[in-house]
Amino acid sequence: MTPSEADIDLWFDFASTYSYPAVMRIEAAAADHGLSLRLQPVVIGPIFADLGWDTSPFNLQPAKGRYMWRDLARICASEDLAFERPVPFPQNSARAARIALFARDGGWDLAFTRALFHAEFAEGADISNPRVLDGAIQLAEQDPASVFTAIDAPEEKPKLRAQVETARDLGIFGVPTFMVGGEMFWGYDRMQTALDWAVVRKNGDTR
Amino acid sequence: MTPSEADIDLWFDFASTYSYPAVMRIEAAAADHGLSLRLQPVVIGPIFADLGWDTSPFNLQPAKGRYMWRDLARICASEDLAFERPVPFPQNSARAARIALFARDGGWDLAFTRALFHAEFAEGADISNPRVLDGAIQLAEQDPASVFTAIDAPEEKPKLRAQVETARDLGIFGVPTFMVGGEMFWGYDRMQTALDWAVVRKNGDTR
Numbered sequence: 548m549t550p551s552e553a554d555i556d557l558w559f560d561f562a563s564t565y566s567y568p569a570v571m572r573i574e575a576a577a578a579d580h581g582l583s584l585r586l587q588p589v590v591i592g593p594i595f596a597d598l599g600w601d602t603s604p605f606n607l608q609p610a611k612g613r614y615m616w617r618d619l620a621r622i623c624a625s626e627d628l629a630f631e632r633p634v635p636f637p638q639n640s641a642r643a644a645r646i647a648l649f650a651r652d653g654g655w656d657l658a659f660t661r662a663l664f665h666a667e668f669a670e671g672a673d674i675s676n677p678r679v680l681d682g683a684i685q686l687a688e689q690d691p692a693s694v695f696t697a698i699d700a701p702e703e704k705p706k707l708r709a710q711v712e713t714a715r716d717l718g719i720f721g722v723p724t725f726m727v728g729g730e731m732f733w734g735y736d737r738m739q740t741a742l743d744w745a746v747v748r749k750n751g752d753t754r
Numbered sequence: 755m756t757p758s759e760a761d762i763d764l765w766f767d768f769a770s771t772y773s774y775p776a777v778m779r780i781e782a783a784a785a786d787h788g789l790s791l792r793l794q795p796v797v798i799g800p801i802f803a804d805l806g807w808d809t810s811p812f813n814l815q816p817a818k819g820r821y822m823w824r825d826l827a828r829i830c831a832s833e834d835l836a837f838e839r840p841v842p843f844p845q846n847s848a849r850a851a852r853i854a855l856f857a858r859d860g861g862w863d864l865a866f867t868r869a870l871f872h873a874e875f876a877e878g879a880d881i882s883n884p885r886v887l888d889g890a891i892q893l894a895e896q897d898p899a900s901v902f903t904a905i906d907a908p909e910e911k912p913k914l915r916a917q918v919e920t921a922r923d924l925g926i927f928g929v930p931t932f933m934v935g936g937e938m939f940w941g942y943d944r945m946q947t948a949l950d951w952a953v954v955r956k957n958g959d960t961r
């Protein structure tokens with residue numbers, strides 16, 4: 548399935564703060580709007596590296612980082628989402644992304660993704676810790692040992708790199724990003740706009 | 755009047771794209787919520803320069819810039835605001851900001867600010883052009899020659915620099931930014947949240 552085959556694609560990074568409310572709220576929101584959803588896990592680090600950034604802009608710009616943590620806490624309070632600031636930040640999300648890509652084939656990507664985001668941002672867990680990944684895999688009702696073996700298979704290795712290339716080709720510069728056909732909506736605060744756009748598009752309105 | 759004396763402060767730069775819908779919509783929105791409003795013109799360039807940036811991040815990051823222009827066009831369409839992309843971008847906004855600061859004392863800052871943003875983003879005019887500034891001053895029912903003389907007076911010169919220092923002290927890292935007491939809301943997409951926060955704060959709810 549290519550990105551264009553879902554009504555709405557959510558591009559996210561497991562290390563991304565605003566991806567947390569997006570991942571936790573998109574499933575019900577898409578269903579409410581009668582829209583099909585596809586998760587697009589990616590690591591945004593290589594795209595930031597294109598700009599010469601070696602870490603999150605929230606670390607590179609301390610004032611922006613302070614604001615982001617406060618803003619995220621407000622959003623979580625408003626959405627009734629538990630929130631605990633993960634340490635360190637950002638976390639190494641590559642292995643999590645590779646599991647989520649593998650999970651798409653089996654249809655358990657959303658369950659795994661939600662469980663891992665909850666561990667990271669509601670419990671402050673480190674998502675590069677194998678035991679934390681193990682727990683999220685189990686919450687998705689899968690066998691961790693089989694999954695770890697599978698994602699280390701040669702055919703799995705190139706998938707995340709290809710995902711980064713696709714994101715770069717789409718012009719994605721940050722996450723979460725919602726794609727509706729070729730239309731891009733960046734940031735959790737654009738989720739409703741993206742949903743509304745997808746409904747209009749699906750109903751055949753051309754604008 | 756210090757920033758804390760208004761229910762909501764709108765910090766903006768005349769060169770800032772998302773400041774355009776904020777400036778055009780905040781007056782009616784604040785009135786609808788029974789809130790007093792104070793405009794806080796600033797130039798964000800010196801704060802960007804602290805990060806080593808010599809122009810807008812929308813120019814430094816081409817993918818982000820392409821997205822922003824599309825996003826702004828969508829917002830303007832949604833808000834029934836005319837939109838024409840100004841060239842060059844960003845424009846030199848220092849003189850416009852100094853006029854707006856002077857205008858606060860006379861109470862014509864909002865009229866001038868709205869007129870100049872309209873010239874820039876609805877008509878594509880260059881706001882560093884004295885004739886464009888002249889037109890916005892006239893739309894605010896003031897005499898341009900007197901205004902130009904006044905803003906070049908010695909007591910006016912330090913005001914914009916002080917405004918930048920205040921913004922830096924507040925932790926402002928981009929515009930538009932809405933300040934409600936000590937609470938910061940960055941971006942046009944946070945305007946409604948800022949208004950709601952200001953209403954709760956004004957009504958004495960402490961959170």
